[in-house]
Amino acid sequence: MKNKPLIYLLIAVVAAAAVWLFERPDKPRNLSTVESFKLFKGFDPSKANKIVVAEIAGQTELKSDGDIWKVINGDQADIADLNKIKGALDAIADLETGSVASINPSRQAELQVGPSALQVMVYDEKDMKLAHLFIGKSGPDFMSTYVRKDGDDITYLANKVLIPIFSINPDSWKEKKTTVKKD
Numbered sequence: 001m002k003n004k005p006l007i008y009l010l011i012a013v014v015a016a017a018a019v020w021l022f023e024r025p026d027k028p029r030n031l032s033t034v035e036s037f038k039l040f041k042g043f044d045p046s047k048a049n050k051i052v053v054a055e056i057a058g059q060t061e062l063k064s065d066g067d068i069w070k071v072i073n074g075d076q077a078d079i080a081d082l083n084k085i086k087g088a089l090d091a092i093a094d095l096e097t098g099s100v101a102s103i104n105p106s107r108q109a110e111l112q113v114g115p116s117a118l119q120v121m122v123y124d125e126k127d128m129k130l131a132h133l134f135i136g137k138s139g140p141d142f143m144s145t146y147v148r149k150d151g152d153d154i155t156y157l158a159n160k161v162l163i164p165i166f167s168i169n170p171d172s173w174k175e176k177k178t179t180v181k182k183d
Contacts, residue, residue, distance in 0.1 A: 036096045036097065036098035036159075037096065037097065037098070038093075038094070038095065038096055039095045039096070039097055039133070039147065039149060039156065039158070040092055040093065040095060040130075040131045040133075040149075043092060043093045043122075043130060043131055044093070044130075045086070045089035045090060045092070045093050047124050047125075047130060048064070048089055048122050048123070048124065048130060049063070049064045049123055049124050049125045049127075050062065050063050050064065050122070050123040050127070051085070051088065051089075051120065051121070051122050051123075052119075052120070052121045052123075053118070053119070053120055053166050053167065053168050054118075054119045054121070054168065055116065055117065055118045055119065055168055056116050057168060058168050059168055060072075060073075060167070060168050060169065060170045060173060062080055062085060062173055063077075068080070068082070069082060069085045071170050071173045071174050073170045078170075078174045078175070079174065079175045080173050080174060080175060081173060081174065081175045081176065082175075084172075084173060085173075087165060088120075088165055088166060089122070091160065091162060091165050092120065092122060092131050092133065095133075095147070095158055095160065095162075096158070096159060096160075097147065097156035097157060097158045097159065098159070099156060099157040100154060100155070100156060100157075101146055101155045101156060101157045102154070102155045103153060103154050103155075104153070105153045107155065108134075108148065108153075108155060111136045111137060111146040111155050112136035112137040112146065113134040113135070113136035113146050113147065113148040113155050114134070117134040117135060117136055117148075118134070118135040118136075118163065118166060118168070119132065119133065119134055119135070119150075120132070120133045120135065120166050121133075121150075132149065132150035132151075133147060133148075133149060133150070134147060134148040134149075134150065135147055135162045135163060135166060136148070136155070138161065138163065139157050139158075142161075143159075143160075143161060144157050144158060144159050144160065144161070145157075145158050145160060145161055145162040145163065146158070147162065
């Protein structure tokens, strides 16, 4: 009976050693983690002339007209919010990812980066595609987003929430008009 605490201590030490050996906290846990890199290396927001945000429900086209951007909705063109445009282009330029979520194309539907995903396409003046991004569902921590480049089977977990930045609703891109009420 006197040896019971010693036996419990021995069992705890053996269990801790087993956990340490199997978990190996000194080794990388996620083999899919790579050094962070920009998804669209060399993307220059100043060369953008047109942005198309699309999904199954429809699309919104934003077009540069000199120093101003316009929201194109059929025959109608409204002034776009320049801060929102700049934020969207900067989000693409600065989009960094370091975690590979999947290299299996059959998982694209599960991560919502397949053909039915929210897509963002950026074009230059000559209508050449500068970037084409598939934006999927939020990541496991809700502070990240699954993304995929067009033509690539690799799905990444980007360290940024992208869904609120890009909307297919044309009104969300329009410049907000404020009125001052006179007394």
